Amino acid sequence: MARVMVVTSGKGGVGKTTSTAALGAALAQSGQTVAMVDFDVGLRNLDLVMGAERRVVFDLINVIQGQAKLAQALIRDKRLDNLFLLPASQTRDKDALTAAGVTKVIHELSSNFDWVICDSPAGIGKGAVFAMQHADIAVVVTNPEISSVRDSDRIIGLLDAKTEKAKKGQSVEKYLLISRYDEARASSGDMLEIDDILEILSIPLLGVVPESQEVLRASNFGSPVTVCSPKSAPAQAYNAAARRLNGEVIELTIPKERTRLLGRIFGGRAA
Amino acid sequence: MKWLRLFKRENPSDVAKDRIRILLAHERSVTGSSNLVALLRNEILLAVAKYIPVDLEQVDVNMQRGELLSTLQIDIQIPVSAKSREPAACDA
Incomplete structure (x- = not known):
């Protein structure tokens, strides 16, 4: 059985999709099978961030409505063959998502993968609740900014109230992922x-x-940062986060960016 | 009190921290899992306001959510000049 993880935040633009792609790739690079599901019906972006936008044929709604089998809709990553993406529908109404349909898809995915990562839409509406519904683990992405912190607090409340685990009296494992952190600005107050x-x-x-x-x-480039520039500071942070998700105990440090010149040279070669 | 704070620290992150703490203490009491606590808060305020004039601006409500236990802390500043027993209007 897979571990089902939701990447959520409440607020938009904090880095949910970036984090889903980076953590998904990092977990796949550690040898596990990973399926990422985009729940942002109507505003999908995980396909774009993963560079798979031109390979989308079927989507989550097609699978829920029985127009396609799960295996037909899953897109295998070009770089990592144990990493898969189930895109959201771009054309359908978001009401096409149903609780029963989502349950069926997540259950089928969890019997075939080690990790199922649900990329939540922003907000606290139905889509966000569907994305978190079956989660064992929640990664709450927060920017060091008060509006993001407020929305994260709201999402933590939802995780404690609306998930299957919460309804059974258990609790979702919740973790905070702080993104877009600027050490210089934080230390200067x-x-x-x-x-x-x-x-x-x-x-x-x-x-x-x-x-x-x-x-x-x-x-x-349409590539997770952990694949595109694996030595970069954000990639190191995501890789360490993925190892923690796998139960490793590693000291938490904030990776530093290499000098821009070196970054350009090596980053340029990697691409 | 607030203006004193402004002189002491002009640090934007401290201002942000204080603002978000106060906001969340309030929001958690309203949207939190336990409506009972939110109701209690209002009724306690009303009960106090019945006997002592309370300026709602001078009320500090703090709630901490826990897995098993939530605590509600209400600090109400009562001016020395406040007359007791005189029922006061309360706009809560």
């Missing part, structure tokens, strides 16, 4: 500090992803 966010949200920290140009660069 311009940005919320990690300890403050941790104290406010009181869930354990999975990792701190520093603000980096490499993230945009990777998405331009």
Whole structure:
């Protein structure tokens, strides 16, 4: 049985899809089979971030409505052959998602993969609830910024109330992933500090992803940052987070960016 | 009190931290899993306001959510000049 993980945040634009792609690839690179499911019906982007946009034939809604089999809709990654993507529908209405349909798809995926990663849409609507419904683990992506922290608090409340686990009286394992962190601004007092966010949200920290140009660069190329520039600071942060998800105990450090010149040279070669 | 704080620390992250803490303490009491606590908060305020004039701006409500236990802490500043027993209007 797979471990089902939701990547969620409440607020949009904090890095859910980037994190889904990077963690999915990092877990696949550790040898496990991974299926990533895009729940953002109507505004899908995981296909684009993964560079699979031109290979989408069927989607999650097609599978739910029985127009395609799961195996037909899953897209195998070009770089990692144990990494798969189930895209969201871009044309359908988001009401086409049903609780029973989502349950069926997640159950089928979990008997075939080691990890099922659900990329949640922003907001606290039906889509976000469907994405978290079957989760064993939740990664709450937060930027060091008060509106993001507020929305994360709301999402943590939903995770404790609306998930299957919560309804059974159990709880989802919740982890905080702080993204777009700028150490210089935090130490000069311009940005919320990690300890403050941790104290406010009181869930354990999975990792701190520093603000980096490499993230945009990777998405331009349609490649997870852990694959596109594996030595970059954000890739190191995601790799460490993936190892923690696998139960490894590693000291939490905030990876530093290499000098820009070196980054350009090596990054350029990697692409 | 608030203006004193402004002189002491102009650090944007401290301002942000204080704002988000106060906001979440309030939001958690309203949207949190236990509506009972939110109801209690209002009724306690009303009960106090019945006997002592309470400025709702001077009320600090803090709630901490826990797995097994939630705690509610209400600090109400009562001016020394406040007359007791005189029922006061309360806009809560």
